[in-house]
Every structure is written in C-alpha cells, then in structure tokens.
Amino acid sequence: MKKNMNPRKFLFIIIICSTFGGLLFGYDTGVINGALPYMSKESQLNLTPFLEGLVTSSLLFGAAMGAIIGGRFSDRIGRKKTIIFLAVLFFFATLGVSFTPSVTLMIIFRFLLGLAVGGASVTVPTYLAEMAPSESRGRMVTQNELMIVTGQLLAFTINAILGNTMDGNDSVWRIMLLIAAVPAVVLFFGMLPLPESPRWLMKNEKKDHAMGVLHKIREKSNVRGEYNQIDATVIMEEKLDKATYKDLTVPWVRHILFLGIGIAIVQQITGVNSIMYYGTEILRDAGFSTNAALTANISNGVISVLATFVGIWLLGKVGRKPMLLVGQFGTLTALLLIGTSSLVLEGTAALPYIVICLTVMFLGFQQGAISPVTWLMLAEIFPLRLRGLGMGISVFCLWMVNFGVSFIFPILLAGIGLSFTFFIFAVLGVGAIAFVMKFLPETKGKTLEEIESYFKKRENQKEDIKTKAL
Structure with missing residues (x-):
C-alpha cells in the first residue's frame, strides 16, 4: 500500500478486502437454500426432513463454536491474522463439502465451514469497528452486513442459474457449494497487506506501530487525539487482570453481556434464517415448482441487498433503538400475514405469489433495520479488553438460536405446516419487541470509550441508590 494514500481511500480498501x-x-449460509432440493434427490445423500435440518444446522452449530473461538483467537493473535486463518479454513472446508461422498462427511465439513463463518461473524465487525472513526463507525461496520446479504444474493442467483441450466443433474449442488472457494482466495490475499487494528496494537504494547496505522487511516488533525484516547483506556485496563470469564461477574460487564445476548437473540427469533436457508422449500410448499422457486427466491436476495443500503443510510440519521423497533414491528406484521394467508389461501394459485411478496416485505424490515443495528451494537457495546470475549459469547448465543431455528424448521414445516410455523415466530417477535423497549440503550454518536464509560456510570449510580436506600 502507498504510504501517502488518502485515509478515506485506504479505509475503503480495508472495508472491501476484510x-x-x-x-x-x-x-455459505445462503447457498444451502437452493442446494437442498438437489441434495435430497441424490442417492448418495437421500435426505429426510430430519437430515435436511441436520445438514443445514451443522454449519450453524459450528458457527456458534467459531464465534467463541474466533473472539478469543482474535484477542490473542490479532484481528488481521485471525481473518487470514479463517480464509484458509473457508477454502479447505468448501472443498470438503463440495466433494463429500456421504451425508456424514457432509455434516462434518459443514461444521468446519461453520467454524469459519462464526469466526468471521465476530472478527470482521470487530476489526472494522476498531479501524473506523467514531463518526462513520456505523456505516463502516454495516458494510459487512451489506456483504453478507450480497453473498446470499449471489448464492440465490447462482443457484437459480445452475438449477435452470442443469435441470436433471442431481449433483448440481456440488458446483453451487464449490464456487465459495473463489472469495476465500480473495479474502486471503486481500488481507495480507492490510494493517492490524490500532486498538489491538495499543493493547499489546505496540504503540509505535499503532501510531503508524492511525496516520494511514485518519486525517492528521485527528491522529493525536484518538491515540491519546485509546492509550488512556489501555493504561486504565492494564491495571486489571487479563480478561477471563470471571470478569463477566462484574455487575456493569454482566449488564452489557445481558444486552449483547439479548440483541443477538432478538435478531434470530424473527425466523429470518428460515427464509434465508429454506426460502426455496417455503415457496415449493406454497405451490411453486422447484425451478420457479429458485428463480423467485432471487427476489429475497435482491430486497436484502437494497434494504441493507437503506439501513446503512438510516444508521447515520436515526438512533439504534427506534430503528430496531420499527424493524421488529414490520417483521411481526409480515409473519402474521404469511401465517394467515397460508391458512386461508392454502391450495390456491395466488398463494405462492402472496408468500413471495410477504417474504420480500419481511426481509425489507429485517435487513433494512434489525440486522444492521444488531451487528453494529454487538461490535460497539463491549469494552476494549473484553470485546473479543463478550462479542464471542453474544454471537455464540446468536448462532445457537440460529442452529435451533434452522434444525427444527423443516420438521415443523412437515409437521404443522407453513401457517402455524410462522405464527410461532410471530409470538416470539412480540417478546423481542418487549425486550428492546425495556432494556436497550442508545449508543448513536458515542465513541467506543464513551459507551464503556456510560455503562460504568450507570452501574455506579445504581449502587449509590442502593446505598442511600440502606
């Protein structure tokens, strides 16, 4: 990289590569959507609804483990090195799932792929949050969310193209999965020349290196002030022992962890990933043929990308909490409408078209409001010393809920039908709204250090009130 490169251009390169x-x-999470119908047909796999759930959710169980391991790993060896290692794991696990001869090996390699997905879900947003200036942190971190939904759209589109051009070839799913090896190579080579996070460097006593990185990613007038702010935080935290699970017993830290876990669960219990992983199956259940469902499912990917653009824009305009509430009310409405229409219009020619319109509506609210806020807040609420650990635990819970939803969804679909399955998600959505309204604080416009200070002061005020009461 050029030493005199404009900081904004350098940050843009960092965003694109990471x-x-x-x-x-x-x-990797979206491709299974179109691959499942063909995997179920292939005689080598012969998937039942139970095995469909297991194959799909094995990646998510691995992701839950990867979130914990990735968070700790990134604290120990650095954000950059962790991402490079994950790129290697992505590549070899992709080869494994693409050429597997049996369902058992498929589940094992999907689990390994999940380790990479979970590690990336923690490390990439953390890296971006620590590289970003406070005024554009929301926009930078949610670029990762944009790339997630872009990856899902890419998967849906490739699934539709391959499914329609190679109709009759039950092994087409192997090509669908194998394509993921290409971005893994790009991630590996793209990360090699990028710098480490200045916050991680400061924490690991590499202050000169951190100053050099800040000069590359900040305007000159802002470098010294941010350096001093990070340095003050690190010095204060050096007085404490190394972050361990015992630190989570500290009241103000425990409160942040409670919020982190709650935010993670709120994102998942809408049932969003039942649509992202089983969208083709949902549309087939509603009445579309396999090829028509694959093509129609592209609209879910398109709205996810467009809505994420809107979400990124909104993060700079409105607060995190109202944005999340609007998203929750929107998804709840869509869930109730999907359930009702599936019940009332079952067997009609109009049902599949109504369902695709409602899933598009659902994803508009989910990807335009809920998901951007989720990943941003998880990256910003934890203090520096506990960021990897705290975010790892929160994202572990996110993936475990994701695992549960994805495992049980095809079983519920086969057992109680489309309408009642979505009514269950609607009930959970009501609980999610109650949590956000009661517990979620506003973090918009605050630096990472100011957010940490807010939670400490809040806990001190609670202690003072208790002392006065006694």
Whole structure:
C-alpha cells in the first residue's frame, strides 16, 4: 500500500478486502437454500426432513463454536491474522463439502465451514469497528452486513442459474457449494497487506506501530487525539487482570453481556434464517415448482441487498433503538400475514405469489433495520479488553438460536405446516419487541470509550441508590 494514500481511500480498501469474510458468511449460509432440493434427490445423500435440518444446522452449530473461538483467537493473535486463518479454513472446508461422498462427511465439513463463518461473524465487525472513526463507525461496520446479504444474493442467483441450466443433474449442488472457494482466495490475499487494528496494537504494547496505522487511516488533525484516547483506556485496563470469564461477574460487564445476548437473540427469533436457508422449500410448499422457486427466491436476495443500503443510510440519521423497533414491528406484521394467508389461501394459485411478496416485505424490515443495528451494537457495546470475549459469547448465543431455528424448521414445516410455523415466530417477535423497549440503550454518536464509560456510570449510580436506600 502507498504510504501517502488518502485515509478515506485506504479505509475503503480495508472495508472491501476484510468484508469478503462477510461475503463468504452470506454465500455459505445462503447457498444451502437452493442446494437442498438437489441434495435430497441424490442417492448418495437421500435426505429426510430430519437430515435436511441436520445438514443445514451443522454449519450453524459450528458457527456458534467459531464465534467463541474466533473472539478469543482474535484477542490473542490479532484481528488481521485471525481473518487470514479463517480464509484458509473457508477454502479447505468448501472443498470438503463440495466433494463429500456421504451425508456424514457432509455434516462434518459443514461444521468446519461453520467454524469459519462464526469466526468471521465476530472478527470482521470487530476489526472494522476498531479501524473506523467514531463518526462513520456505523456505516463502516454495516458494510459487512451489506456483504453478507450480497453473498446470499449471489448464492440465490447462482443457484437459480445452475438449477435452470442443469435441470436433471442431481449433483448440481456440488458446483453451487464449490464456487465459495473463489472469495476465500480473495479474502486471503486481500488481507495480507492490510494493517492490524490500532486498538489491538495499543493493547499489546505496540504503540509505535499503532501510531503508524492511525496516520494511514485518519486525517492528521485527528491522529493525536484518538491515540491519546485509546492509550488512556489501555493504561486504565492494564491495571486489571487479563480478561477471563470471571470478569463477566462484574455487575456493569454482566449488564452489557445481558444486552449483547439479548440483541443477538432478538435478531434470530424473527425466523429470518428460515427464509434465508429454506426460502426455496417455503415457496415449493406454497405451490411453486422447484425451478420457479429458485428463480423467485432471487427476489429475497435482491430486497436484502437494497434494504441493507437503506439501513446503512438510516444508521447515520436515526438512533439504534427506534430503528430496531420499527424493524421488529414490520417483521411481526409480515409473519402474521404469511401465517394467515397460508391458512386461508392454502391450495390456491395466488398463494405462492402472496408468500413471495410477504417474504420480500419481511426481509425489507429485517435487513433494512434489525440486522444492521444488531451487528453494529454487538461490535460497539463491549469494552476494549473484553470485546473479543463478550462479542464471542453474544454471537455464540446468536448462532445457537440460529442452529435451533434452522434444525427444527423443516420438521415443523412437515409437521404443522407453513401457517402455524410462522405464527410461532410471530409470538416470539412480540417478546423481542418487549425486550428492546425495556432494556436497550442508545449508543448513536458515542465513541467506543464513551459507551464503556456510560455503562460504568450507570452501574455506579445504581449502587449509590442502593446505598442511600440502606
């Protein structure tokens, strides 16, 4: 990289290269949507609804493990090195799932692929949050969300193209999965010349190196002020022991972890990934043929990308909490309408078209409001010393809920039908709205250090009130 490159251009390069981790996240979770119908037909696999759920959710269980491991790993060896390692894991796990001869090996390699997905889901947003100036942190971090949904759109589009051009070839799913090896290579080579996070460098006593990175990614007038702010935070935290799970017993840290886990669960219990992973199956259940469902499902990917652009723009205009609430009310409405229309219009020619319109509506609110806020807040609420650990635990919970939803969805679909399955998600959505209204604070416009200070002061005020009461 050129030493005199404009900081904005350099940050743009950092965003593009690192968010290929998000692209892989999106492609590897979305590609199963179109691959499942063909995997179920192939005699080598012969998937039942139970095995469909297991194959799909094995990646998500791996992602839950990867979130924990990735968070700790990135704290130990650095954000950059962790992302490079994940690129290697993405590549070899992709080869494994593409050429597997049995369902058992498929599940094992999907789990390994999940480790990479989970690690990326923690490390890439953390890296971006720590590279970004406070005034544009929301926009930078949500670029990863944009790449996730772009990866899913890419998967849906490739699925539709291959499914329609190679109709009759039950092994077409192997090509669908194999394509993910390409962005893994791009991520590996793209990350090699990029710098490490200045916050991680400061924490690991590489202050000169951190200053050099800040000069590359900030305007000269802002370098010294941010350096001093990070340095003050690190010095204060050096007085404390190394971050361990015992730190989570500290009341103000425990409160942040409670919020982090809650935010993660709120994103998943809308049932968003039942649509992202089983959209083709949902549309087939509603009445579309396989090829028509593959093509119609592209609209889910398109609206996800467009809505994410809107979400990125909104993050600079409105607060995190109202944006999340609007998204929750919108998805709840869509879920109720999907359930009702599936019940009332079952067997009619209009149903599949109504369902695709409602899933598009659902994803508009989900990807335009809920998902951008989720990943941004998870990246910004935890203090520096505990960021990797805290975000790792929160994202672990996110992936475990994702795992549960994805495993049970095809079983519910086969057992109680489309309408009642979505009514269940609607009930959970009501609980999610209640959580956001009661517990979520506003973090818009605050630096990472100011957010940490807010939670500490809040806990001190609570202690003072208790002391006075006694």
